[in-house]
Amino acid sequence: MIKPVILSLSTWLILAACGPAPTESSAPPQPTTAADTSAVPDKSNSANSLDWAGEYKGVVPCADCEGIETSLTLNMDQSYQLSTLYLGKDATAFTQQGQFEWDANGSVIRLLNQKDGPALYKVGENQLIQLDMQGKVISGDLAENYKLNKQNKAEPSLTGVRWKLTEIMGQTTATTEPDLTPYLQFAEDGRVSGFAGCNQFTGAYETDGLRLTFKPMATTQKACLNASLEQQFLTTLQGVDNYSLNDSGLAFYKARTAALLRFSAVQP
Numbered sequence: 001m002i003k004p005v006i007l008s009l010s011t012w013l014i015l016a017a018c019g020p021a022p023t024e025s026s027a028p029p030q031p032t033t034a035a036d037t038s039a040v041p042d043k044s045n046s047a048n049s050l051d052w053a054g055e056y057k058g059v060v061p062c063a064d065c066e067g068i069e070t071s072l073t074l075n076m077d078q079s080y081q082l083s084t085l086y087l088g089k090d091a092t093a094f095t096q097q098g099q100f101e102w103d104a105n106g107s108v109i110r111l112l113n114q115k116d117g118p119a120l121y122k123v124g125e126n127q128l129i130q131l132d133m134q135g136k137v138i139s140g141d142l143a144e145n146y147k148l149n150k151q152n153k154a155e156p157s158l159t160g161v162r163w164k165l166t167e168i169m170g171q172t173t174a175t176t177e178p179d180l181t182p183y184l185q186f187a188e189d190g191r192v193s194g195f196a197g198c199n200q201f202t203g204a205y206e207t208d209g210l211r212l213t214f215k216p217m218a219t220t221q222k223a224c225l226n227a228s229l230e231q232q233f234l235t236t237l238q239g240v241d242n243y244s245l246n247d248s249g250l251a252f253y254k255a256r257t258a259a260l261l262r263f264s265a266v267q268p
Contacts, residue, residue: 045106046123051209053244056128056148060118065089072121072128072148074100076210076244077251077258080111108135126150156245156265158186158207163194163250163263168233170258182233183266196233198224212243212252236260 046052053076059067066088073081080100085093100109108131111119120131130146132138138146165173165182173181184194186205193202196219203217214237224230240252240260251259 047102047106050123050125052123053210055151055246057151058148059087059145060130060148061142061145062086067145069093070148073246074109075246075251076242076253076256078102078256082111082114082117084117121148126152156247156250158245158250159188161185161265162267164266165233165261166249166264167259167262168229168236169260182230183263197230198222198227199230201234210242210244212240214238214240233261 053074055071055073057069057071059069062068065086069085069087071081071083075081078100079097081095081097083093083095096114098114099112101112102109108120108122109128111121118130120133120135122129122131122137127150128148129137130148137143162183162185167173175181180197182195182197184192186192190204190206191202192205192214193200195201199220199222201217201219204215206213206215217234217237219234237252239254241255242253244251244253249265250263252261253259
């Protein structure tokens, strides 16, 4: 009689193992709600949403003079020109130039290789705020005097001027006789035309603020001894997506890279 009892017990254990495992009582399901997006960081910043390129001026406080007359120009290729004049002390302005970089948040620039003066500026709408050595906003009664304001002078125009190439991919354009330097001219109706070094070209362009793009160009078909420069010039034009235009001339860029092409203005 012992074997049947053992067999019955074994059968019961097998059936129990196949049954559903016991579970603890779970909390009642919570209603589903839409994801909270209020904490999603805004990716827009001074670097990508403000028209920051241009000249800024102001007179900042000075410990041993009447004030420091400051002019700081920021260019799209992240180069800068800085001029400082110590009022009541020096008759000649001190000028320097170099590159600047953005901080990780895209709100503060640092002037590189700047050792003797302020190097950090917070970029705001039409103004630069000079920061202290630790990158903090300067407070106190003179805080407002540490702001440089963007100059709203009349900007040069793309149209009505012949733009003669002076530099391509960082290389100065060689002078030739006769003059075969490429140039271009912009028309008000969105057309562009010019000379590429051997052939004439024509096409269309589009602008949106400082954004600039060119449509494919049509060219004449002359045989050219200067074909390498012409091909490089026309190919580089197709890669342009923004520009800067100031008293020093016209420059074309792709994103935030160094200038691809530089031009000087001449009368047609």
